[in-house]
Amino acid sequence: MKDIDCTGLLHIRVLAGENEDGPVFESLPARQIDEHVYELLASPGLTLNLARGDVINIANPLAPAQVLKRGGNFCIHIYADDTPQAAVDQLAREVQEQLGGTLDGQYEGNLTFSVPSRHGIYNINGPFDAFRDATGIEWYFANIYVNLEDDDDETLLNWWLEEQA
Known part of the structure; x- marks a missing residue:
């Protein structure tokens, strides 16, 4: 499903998971490429395995x-109940300056960032680890694991290695 807001920005609904009431959807800004095919314009805050720039099919x-x-x-x-805004602002600046990344979403204490993979998976930790050390709030990769259903399975997708080859 897609909606166009008053600015002409296209928003699509993607399945983020399920809860006791049924499917849970997330609305994401996107650019339509073909029928059911979209390029994401921001990383999602709930949906796993997706990031800004991905081309997806939601048929x-x-x-x-x-x-x-x-x-x-x-x-x-x-993910946090409350995140000090000064810490959010500092992290957003450091991610932009050091990694060329962006703060794509903020809802209460929850934050979503997009960071270019050209830096490599182990070279982006600096600003996020400093944020964790200052606030006690942990950070997570949302689009690197093969098995999204098993929190204990840390098998990596390694898609970023193909990008660097």
């Missing part, structure tokens, strides 16, 4: 979005 609205092409960004999630 089946009740299934997870199918990634057709990676957009070259890591999606970083930070």
Whole structure:
């Protein structure tokens, strides 16, 4: 499903998961490429395995979005009940200055960042680890694991290695 707001920005609904009431959807800004095929213009805050720039297919609205092409960004999630705005502002500045990344979303204490994968998975930790050390709030990669259903399975997708080759 898609909606166009008053500014002409296209928003699509992607399946983020399920709860006791049924499917949970997230609305994401996107650019339509073809029927059911979209390029994401921001990383999601709930949906796993997606990031800004990914080209996805959402032909089946009740299934997870199918990634057709990676957009070259890591999606970083930070979940907290409350995050000091000064710490958020500092992290956003450091991610932009050091990594060329962006704060794509903020809802209460929850944050979503996009960080270019060209830095490599182990070279982006600096600003996020400093944020964790200052606030006690942990951060997570949201689009690097094969098995999204098992929190204990840390098998990596390694899509960023193909981008660097």
